[in-house]
Amino acid sequence: MNDCWRTIRFNVNGESRSLNVPPMKRLLDVLREDLRLTGTKEGCGEGECGSCSVRMNGELVNSCLVPVLQAEGACVQTVEGLAINGELHPLQEAFLARGGAQCGICTPGMLMAATQLLAQNPHPSMAEIREGLAGNLCRCTGFIRIFDSVIAAAAKSTAVDEKQAPHAR
């Protein structure tokens, strides 16, 4: 074991993890290789395509550009953390129902970017959806069905809000 390796502790999808890794190893590779969370995909590997998007401390990041040392103590959410007890997240359901996923390489990143967007802005306009997903490239489905999926998921959460708290808005 190399003496430059470091023990990194962080929380991934609600679980505390501790690993011995090179500090410059990309968060993407730690997730995929060390933690076997292969839902996060590598596309360009240089922060342009968004395939490797995860949430870190409530912010969207490209995990290919995060040296794992900088994730020390962080809370990381990957696509595996969206479904709860086997029940799909409303965004995942919407992507399935509306054809928002095709080959699937961009989908985990799209879902994480959309999760970030809806967490900060539950009822985004089309312009805001386009901006929120501008860093995520899809080369097969096209973007319209993806945008439609986000709109449907936002509408569904509005319906849930109203059902649960009809006077809250």
Added chain:
Amino acid sequence: MRGNPEAHGMVAPGTLSGVLQLISAEPGEWTPIAGGTELMVAHAAGSLGAQKLVSLWGIPDLRFVETRSHTIVVGAGATFRDLRAHAGIASQLPLLAKASSWIGSIANQSRATIGGNLVNGSPAADSSPALLVYDAEIELVSLRGSRCIPYSSFHTGYKRNAIAADELVSAVHLPLRFAHHRQYLRKVGTRRAMAISKVALAATALLDNGAIKEIRLAAASLAPFPTRLSQTEAALLGKTVTPDTIQSAREALLAEATPIDDIRSTGAYRKHVAANLLEEFLRQLSSEESQQ
């Protein structure tokens, strides 16, 4: 060829003083890394030369935006998301808010810092033209103390700057005296999102009875580093905006701009478009003036 993470050591002292002690003990040996949106790209390509990296991420003394009586001070570790979220920047320094919204994607803006943007020193840096026309000052800190220099003298050549080997950029100071200036910023790139600019132009100006009393013009991608267009400014100072003034300002810009041909554009296109942006700004100035 992909970079090997084991080829690079990295430490995270967690405090500004810890980082300064490290870089002071071995000046030039340590490469600071903030959000990694530049250095990790080089690492991915296997072209990151730095062997010893010191992390600036998560250091509270570097990540802040503070409104003082006559300035807004932005910590070098503030991200472009931080800048976009700050109400004072949105209302008093709108060009900086706009530039921050152009930098890459949301994921890039969550990690990219203003200090990193400046130290990286790209001629196309998105935040630079706005900082130049707002007369920003850069605060540099070391164990020897701190000093402020005008941002206009920070870049000294292509990817070269005025930082000493034991110094860090700690903050950007922005004077709040542009509320009554006319302000302009436009970037021309391949697409609206994610694209590095082919050319960008920023301007602040103050008119007095129709004559240009103050003007600052700054451009990205017209020179080896982001820079003020001082000869074009001189061609406009004291003048009223007429077709002749616009023509002579265009000529001054074409004479002082030294853009290059590269994968994003050609020098000739960059000059022509920069002159068009200047003309757009000047026409806006004259039409706003005539409406008053």
